[in-house]
Structures are given as structure tokens and as C-alpha cells.
Amino acid sequence: PRKEEIIASTLEQKMPKASDPSVKVAVRIRPAVGDAMLRKVSEDSLYVDERKFTFDAVFESNATQEDVYRSVGAPLVKDALCGYNASIIAYGQTGSGKTYTMWGPQSAMVDDPSVSGLQGVAPRIFQDLFSKIQKEQGNSDGKQINYQCRCSFLEVYDNKIGDLLDPTQRDLEIKDDVKNGFYVENLTEEYVACYEDITQILIKGLSNRKMGATKINSKSSRSHIMFTCIIESWCKDSSSKCFGSSKTSRICLVDLAGFERNFANNAGRQHVKEGKYIKKSSSQLGRIVNIVAGRQPDKLDEVPYRSSRLTHLLRESFGGNAKLSLICTIRPDHKSISESIRTLRFGLRARLMKNEPIVNEITEDDVDDLSDQIRQLKEELMRAK
Ligand code: ADP
Numbered sequence: 031p032r033k034e035e036i037i038a039s040t041l042e043q044k045m046p047k048a049s050d051p052s053v054k055v056a057v058r059i060r061p062a063v064g065d066a067m068l069r070k071v072s073e074d075s076l077y078v079d080e081r082k083f084t085f086d087a088v089f090e091s092n093a094t095q096e097d098v099y100r101s102v103g104a105p106l107v108k109d110a111l112c113g114y115n116a117s118i119i120a121y122g123q124t125g126s127g128k129t130y131t132m133w134g135p136q137s138a139m140v141d142d143p144s145v146s147g148l149q150g151v152a153p154r155i156f157q158d159l160f161s162k163i164q165k166e167q168g169n170s171d172g173k174q175i176n177y178q179c180r181c182s183f184l185e186v187y188d189n190k191i192g193d194l195l196d197p198t199q200r201d202l203e204i205k206d207d208v209k210n211g212f213y214v215e216n217l218t219e220e221y222v223a224c225y226e227d228i229t230q231i232l233i234k235g236l237s238n239r240k241m242g243a244t245k246i247n248s249k250s251s252r253s254h255i256m257f258t259c260i261i262e263s264w265c266k267d268s269s270s271k272c273f274g275s276s277k278t279s280r281i282c283l284v285d286l287a288g289f290e291r292n293f294a295n296n297a298g299r300q301h302v303k304e305g306k307y308i309k310k311s312s313s314q315l316g317r318i319v320n321i322v323a324g325r326q327p328d329k330l331d332e333v334p335y336r337s338s339r340l341t342h343l344l345r346e347s348f349g350g351n352a353k354l355s356l357i358c359t360i361r362p363d364h365k366s367i368s369e370s371i372r373t374l375r376f377g378l379r380a381r382l383m384k385n386e387p388i389v390n391e392i393t394e395d396d397v398d399d400l401s402d403q404i405r406q407l408k409e410e411l412m413r414a415k
């Protein structure tokens with residue numbers, strides 16, 4: 031066993047898994063093209079070469095998009111409506127089913143999920159989310175809830191942030207923000223009111239994604255893409271004076287580039303450059319996961335999130351204020367075995383991370399407290415003058 035596996039197994043013994051952990055890791059095995067080398071042995075474990083790997087869930091190649099959604103997507107909708115930030119990240123080698131799992135075929139997005147059945151996790155999340163929002167807004171019982179949702183879609187390619195909703199913007203900056211952690215300056219944000227608004231944005235963004243050519247998959251994606259939806263809600267009941275309470279949550283859906291070692295099959299300068307970036311961002315992400323997985327609870331500031339755009343953008347999901355579901359996708363064939371093991375190892379380490387999700391809520395009392403503080407500060411200022 032490698033060093034990090036030994037560390038992982040000792041840590042695992044020390045820290046038994048919570049019943050609703052802030053970080054969950056699922057594995058999805060895509061259908062085999064040749065001989066399948068992997069065996070699922072239970073709901074949450076699989077064997078590779080006589081070695082057992084255990085996760086929060088394992089989906090076999092016959093699992094449906096609906097199965098994956100029910101286990102990974104549906105809880106996220108609940109969490110987001112409660113005021114938690116929640117992320118789903120797809121990780122795996124090229125051709126292992128990240129894009130299929132996350133978005134599904136684009137044609138399926140415009141159908142009703144009950145018709146096509148091929149929608150990925152993302153469109154299902156928003157179908158579910160908007161149907162719940164509509165129900166809550168309609169159900170008055172003395173309360174008045176209003177929602178506002180806005181979305182953005184970005185790509186990280188060669189450590190540069192591009193706007194998938196405005197491809198003329200190719201090198202955007204991340205700005206730190208006291209209230210919300212960070213934001214991407216000038217990134218297009220679109221307000222959305224229904225499922226159809228979201229699918230239009232998804233389709234537009236996905237068709238603007240950078241593709242590279244590798245042998246393994248001619249449409250392989252060499253960029254990381256991240257779809258964000260911010261949900262704000264205001265709730266007033268008959269007892270609220272004026273404000274009531276307000277919640278904000280951020281849904282983040284990330285489809286990472288394939289991190290395989292073996293990208294240099296095709297010649298060409300662009301390809302070499304892409305390969306270098308992929309290798310670097312893979313090791314930066316791995317480093318963050320190792321540090322967060324092994325860190326003491328009070329040492330938040332030592333994680334080098336700013337070492338790359340990708341890790342900066344994933345700061346909340348890897349050790350911060352968000353619930354995370356990581357979906358590790360693997361190919362079951364013999365040729366992919368070493369990449370599959372690398373992916374599973376990454377998943378095991380990620381599963382040791384602890385995030386610190388909180389309900390992002392401001393209540394009338396908070397507003398009263400803040401008003402008091404402002405009044406006191408004003409008085410002090412007057413006295414100082
Ligand atoms: P990645 O994004 O990881 O490079 P893709 O999602 O593009 O991989 O998948 C590669 C190919 O395999 C696509 O043609 C996709 O439709 C197919 N595929 C992936 N996973 C599944 C699955 N679970 N069931 C059926 N087809 C799949």
C-alpha cells in the first residue's frame with residue numbers, strides 16, 4: 031500500500047464516518063467496452079484486483095441516471111433550500127462518464143425527465159428545485175416566501191477563467207469578498223425563474239466549452255467547467271416586523287477535465303501545453319485534498335487554495351462552507367485499470383475531508399443587532415468629533 035493509503039486507513043479508524051457527513055464520495059462505473067475488471071460487491075464497495083474500496087455509494091454500469099440523481103442530486107436540492115451551499119464534482123479519466131453523469135446528452139435536457147430518462151444530475155436538480163420553489167411560493171399558510179435565482183457558467187483552461195455565457199471574456203479575475211468568500215469579476219450572471227431558463231443556459235454554456243483532441247475520445251474536454259446557481263430567499267410571516275429572514279445558498283456543479291497521466295499520445299504543441307496544465311492542476315487539487323483531509327480542525331488558513339484558479343474556485347467545496355458530493359467515474363476495462371485505481375485513491379482521500387457547512391441565514395434579530403451596532407458606532411463617531 032502507498033503512503034497516503036496507510037494514512038487514509040489510520041485516519042479512517044480514528045474518525046468514524048458521521049451519519050450525514052459533509053463530504054460524500056460516490057463511484058460510478060461506466061458500461062464496459064471489453065472485459066470488465068471491476069466488481070461491485072455491495073451498495074458501497076467494489077473490488078479491484080482483490081482490493082476492496084469502500085465509499086458512500088457505488089453505482090454499477092447498469093445504474094440509471096435516475097438512480098444516481100436520487101442518491102446524489104436529490105439531497106442537494108433539500109440542502110440548498112435549507113440554506114446550505116452544496117456542490118457536486120465529477121472526477122475521473124477522460125471517457126469515464128463525467129459529462130454524461132453531470133449533464134447527460136444535451137438533447138435530453140429539453141425533454142421531460144420522465145420521458146427521456148437520460149438527463150444528467152444537473153438538469154434533474156433544477157427541475158426538482160423549481161418545482162419545490164413553485165410549491166412553496168404557492169403554499170401561503172401565513173408565510174410569504176420569495177425566491178430569486180441567478181446562474182453563471184465558467185471554464186478554467188490553462189489556469190485562465192473563461193465565461194461560458196460570453197466567450198469573449200477569456201481571462202477573468204477572482205476577487206475576495208468578506209461576505210460571500212469570493213466572486214469572479216465581470217462573470218455573466220443570468221436571472222432564472224424556471225427550468226427552461228436553466229436548460230437554455232446549460233446548453234449555451236456547454237456548446238462554448240473548449241475541446242481538445244486525444245485518441246481516447248475525440249471530443250475530450252481539456253477544461254474544468256463550473257456551473258453556479260445562487261438561490262436567495264426572503265421569508266416573512268405575520269409576526270415579522272418588516273424583514274423576516276433571508277437565506278442564501280450556492281449550488282456548484284463541476285465537471286473536471288480528465289486527469290489521466292497518459293495524455294501525450296498525440297503530438298502537437300497545443301496538446302503538450304494542455305497536458306502540462308492538466309498535470310499541474312491535478313497535483314494542485316490532490317495537494318489541497320491531502321492537506322484538508324489530514325488537517326487539524328483549527329488550521330483553516332494554511333491550505334494553499336490560491337495556488338491555482340481551480341483550487342481557489344473550489345475553496346468552499348474542499349474544506350469550507352459547503353456540503354460536497356464527489357462522483358468518481360471509472361472505466362471498468364483492463365486497459366484503464368491503473369487510471370481507475372488512481373481515481374479511487376483520490377476518492378478515498380477526499381472522503382476523509384471534513385467541510386464546515388452552515389445555514390446561510392440572516393434573521394430579523396441579526397438585523398436588529400446590526401442596527402444597534404451601527405447606532406453605537408455612529409454615537410462613538412459623533413463623540414470623537
Ligand atoms: P468524460 O466526460 O468523463 O470524458 P463522457 O461522459 O463523455 O466521459 O463519456 C464517454 C462516452 O461514454 C460517451 O459517449 C457517453 O455517452 C458514454 N457513457 C458514459 N457513461 C455512461 C453510462 N453510465 N451509460 C451509458 N453511456 C455512458
Ligand code: MG
Pocket residue numbers: 125128129130250251
Ligand atoms: Mg467530459
